[in-house]
Amino acid sequence: MLTTLTEENYLKAIYHISQTSKKGVSTNAIAKKIDAKASSVTDMLKKLADKNLITYIKYKGVNLTEKGRLTAVDIIRKHRLWEVFLVDKLNFSWDEVHDVAEQLEHIKSPKLINELDALLDFPTHDPHGDPIPDKNGQIQRTDKIVLSQASVGETYTCVGVIDSSSDFLKYLDKHQIGLGSKIHVIEKEDFDQSMSLEINSKTIVMSKSITNNLFVKKL
């Protein structure tokens, strides 16, 4: 039973939301992510439940079935592989890839994606540091933390971003921060939780809204 583009987008949205909150995913949360009305979401949830892609109990939110999870992860695999392709082979910068990858992720051809994987030398992470699921839907878990939770005095490597909006990525580019950048935490301000950091031998102060969007790993 093949999935439509719209169904795939719903599954992806449900998957992403369920990553950040362990309980069932609410209709409103999906509506917000998809940019649709809650009534439209309800309609689609019925359809996805009919196809055994989610478990759906009225008024109780939804969860992906194993079939649904595999479908969602497969789309994410394709999305991230295409992002690597765009950056590594077509000279896109990391803030330009998202919209195009959103289109490319829906192309249906197993051979295409396997060959692309090989062409790119089987990458494990996309240009924003997110792990690329393997063919079987396995995702490598990392021990990354959010920069805002880093400890004063320690040094970290930047391994990913949460918000991959163009504006945020451009901010990082401006300060020459990218995946692999070394970040030393000098001080953490109790009042507003802003942080003083040493990056590229320069001291930089970041507000909580910035440090909440960067993933780092202890060196």
Added chain:
Amino acid sequence: MLTTLTEENYLKAIYHISQTSKKGVSTNAIAKKIDAKASSVTDMLKKLADKNLITYIKYKGVNLTEKGRLTAVDIIRKHRLWEVFLVDKLNFSWDEVHDVAEQLEHIKSPKLINELDALLDFPTHDPHGDPIPDKNGQIQRTDKIVLSQASVGETYTCVGVIDSSSDFLKYLDKHQIGLGSKIHVIEKEDFDQSMSLEINSKTIVMSKSITNNLFVKKL
């Protein structure tokens, strides 16, 4: 005003049909190519005419406007560039590329297609020998002829195929015929117009239905 995937497929069909018959394109011909009913075609023609992509006079068939032609040719450019990508970079054979390219041709991103063009080193022809339109919609005209019209005693190079169905391409592969193959016309049978040809130092007899599908150029 952006075009939908369906509109693009209609424009492409109209373009291709208009290449093989100089007069206006009929509703039935489009229906056949698109694999839809004539009534559906009529509906779409009204929409395309409203968007100034075709000129449409009831019962009289259609023609592409300049805007429509440019849109169609742009899709064809993308289709053929993707085909080159699939064969050159992803190890597809020339009989496997069509369906995937049909999907990829609708991806909307000027940067994507320009960079792809560069990655592939600005190819002029796709894997079936068809010319790739340039950015401005210009198509290089070639002096190719159909093999069935070739002259006895002359030698030709294979430069393209008409029918790029998987079956036909596999037939060619089996006889080790590809773009660039040398074909010497030994004899032409008056009765059924089959031809005796020397290819790869072997003599091979081809029926008219085969020779009608191969483009050649005099050496």
Added chain:
DNA sequence: ATATATTTTTAGACAAGTCTAAAAATTATC
């Protein structure tokens, strides 16, 4: 040139996915 056959268009219906407005269920508040 009239009758027949073919092509094309119209009219009305359907499926997918969306919306608004209103009703029902759940959650929060006092």
Added chain:
DNA sequence: GATAATTTTTAGACTTGTCTAAAAATATAT
């Protein structure tokens, strides 16, 4: 625990692209 606020679902309608069946226009044949 009753009432208010929020969330979710239902009901009905709209759009895109499709279909079938019937009507209209064009082309063909005698």
